[in-house]
Amino acid sequence: MGSIKLMAPCHFGMEAVLKREVADVGYEIDEVVDGRVTFIGDEDAIAKANTFLRTTERVLVRVAGFEAKTFDELFESVKALEWERYIPKNGRFWVAKANSVSSQLFSPRDIQRIVKKAIVERLKQTYDLDIFPEDGADYPLRISIVKDFVTIGLDTTGESLHKRGYRKYTAPAPLTETLASAILLLSPWKADRVLVDPFCGSGTIPIEAALIARKIAPGIHREFLAEKWADSDNKKELITNEFASKEAFLRVREEANDIVIRDGEPLQIAGYDIDDEVIRYARANAELAGVEEDIHFQRRDVADFSSPKKYGFVVTNPPYGERLSDKNEMKSLYGLISDRIADDPTWSWFILSGYEEAEKDITKKVTKRRKIYNGMLKTYLYQYMGEKPPKRK
Numbered sequence: 001m002g003s004i005k006l007m008a009p010c011h012f013g014m015e016a017v018l019k020r021e022v023a024d025v026g027y028e029i030d031e032v033v034d035g036r037v038t039f040i041g042d043e044d045a046i047a048k049a050n051t052f053l054r055t056t057e058r059v060l061v062r063v064a065g066f067e068a069k070t071f072d073e074l075f076e077s078v079k080a081l082e083w084e085r086y087i088p089k090n091g092r093f094w095v096a097k098a099n100s101v102s103s104q105l106f107s108p109r110d111i112q113r114i115v116k117k118a119i120v121e122r123l124k125q126t127y128d129l130d131i132f133p134e135d136g137a138d139y140p141l142r143i144s145i146v147k148d149f150v151t152i153g154l155d156t157t158g159e160s161l162h163k164r165g166y167r168k169y170t171a172p173a174p175l176t177e178t179l180a181s182a183i184l185l186l187s188p189w190k191a192d193r194v195l196v197d198p199f200c201g202s203g204t205i206p207i208e209a210a211l212i213a214r215k216i217a218p219g220i221h222r223e224f225l226a227e228k229w230a231d232s233d234n235k236k237e238l239i240t241n242e243f244a245s246k247e248a249f250l251r252v253r254e255e256a257n258d259i260v261i262r263d264g265e266p267l268q269i270a271g272y273d274i275d276d277e278v279i280r281y282a283r284a285n286a287e288l289a290g291v292e293e294d295i296h297f298q299r300r301d302v303a304d305f306s307s308p309k310k311y312g313f314v315v316t317n318p319p320y321g322e323r324l325s326d327k328n329e330m331k332s333l334y335g336l337i338s339d340r341i342a343d344d345p346t347w348s349w350f351i352l353s354g355y356e357e358a359e360k361d362i363t364k365k366v367t368k369r370r371k372i373y374n375g376m377l378k379t380y381l382y383q384y385m386g387e388k389p390p391k392r393k
Contacts (some may be wrong), residue, residue, distance in 0.1 A: 004243050006045055006327055007032060007038045008056035013381075014182040014373035021185070025052050038062060046244050048251040051219040054181035057160045060153030061086070061140060061240070069104045070151050071114050078118035084126040086154055090136035093119060096155065098143040102233050105145055105274045115152075118231070137228040139240070139362050156244065158225035165222050166289035169281035171273075173199035175317045175352070177218070179374060180208040183315055183381060186370075187350050189266060194312030198302045198340075200271030203282030203295070205315055209269050210291035224249075227378045237378040262316045268309070272300040299324070303336050310346040311389040320355030320379075334361035341384055348386040354379040 006027075011037045019032055022039045025048055031038040037056075042050065042275050049059040063080050068074040086153055087093050095112035105111055125131060157270045162178040184205065189195055191213035197205040211218060218301040226244035279297050286292040302318075318337065320330070334355065340365050341349050351358070359366055367385040371378065 005062040007060040033216045044248045047248040050224045058157035063152040075118045091139045093139040094135040096140035100145040102147045156226035171278040180204045189313040195270040196270045198272045199318045206271040206295045210294040220256045267294040270296045314349045318353045320353045339364040349384040351382045
């Protein structure tokens with residue numbers, strides 16, 4: 001069995017976390033660029049990456065990369081590709097998304113139209129068809145053009161991987177599951193340490209922490225586009241069939257179930273919020289995720305936050321303008337956060353915020369700040385590291 005090149009996009013600023021995740025799953029890193037990690041996979045890679053990776057939005061087969069400065073060059077380069085290796089006669093294919101940065105081809109709609117037309121012309125010749133039924137499985141494509149270099153990916157995922165399936169109830173301005181996991185994996189928090197989110201909303205950070213601690217794969221309970229590729233009626237040996245077999249997904253799901261920690265030590269994870277309704281949402285989401293016994297949710301104001309335990313972690317996404325519009329309220333809120341940080345120097349705080357005055361209003365000197373794009377919104381992850389715990393004998 002040969003190898004396959006896969007691409008995994010991520011939040012800008014979280015490439016190092018995703019790179020480590022891919023390596024931990026067992027695959028060789030090929031390239032890391034802003035917002036994307038490319039790696040080399042085997043026959044189980046599509047199933048494994050979709051099931052186990054916590055910090056990517058989707059997994060793409062890298063079809064090709066080439067330079068194109070005109071639409072004629074784009075058309076001819078796409079047409080020259082062996083699309084019959086990827087798309088069967090009855091496959092439903094389209095360009096789901098196209099983006100262009102610092103390139104001469106800058107119209108997403110025109111890029112989508114030209115690429116679709118080129119693929120149709122190629123497959124007309126290959127399959128000797130004038131009209132395609134497109135009544136089979138879905139084969140959506142994603143095109144990225146950066147400085148006139150075109151990268152084409154075939155989506156194996158479908159609905160974004162941040163949709164784990166447990167978050168049925170949401171609070172205002174929710175954090176995506178993938179970004180919550182990325183922040184947790186970026187921190188030195190381990191399952192045997194205390195973790196609190198004092199602005200937990202619908203519970204995403206505590207739930208993702210419990211899933212990590214219990215080694216519950218984020219994609220264990222959902223399906224992916226590539227699973228339907230194995231049912232293709234095309235008689236040719238498609239690369240998508242070869243690397244997305246039903247057997248591969250069965251093997252990976254069995255592996256995912258085998259590694260779950262079901263009877264481990266009790267976890268010390270808590271989520272607080274001042275809103276009774278969102279606390280109910282958080283409890284309901286935790287139950288759907290199967291970790292309701294691992295998290296203590298409570299209505300509590302950050303002003304009342306304290307803990308008798310030492311060397312804990314706060315990982316949180318407090319309001320920064322979307323939920324509290326008054327600047328004085330923001331200043332007061334971040335002043336309270338500053339006071340809580342000062343209360344116990346053994347605790348470490350990881351705060352994701354887009355509030356411009358956050359670092360100024362938190363009086364403790366920040367250990368490290370990291371720029372992260374939460375969608376199109378520029379935010380910073382402020383890290384305030386506490387004292388290191390004594391070494392265990």
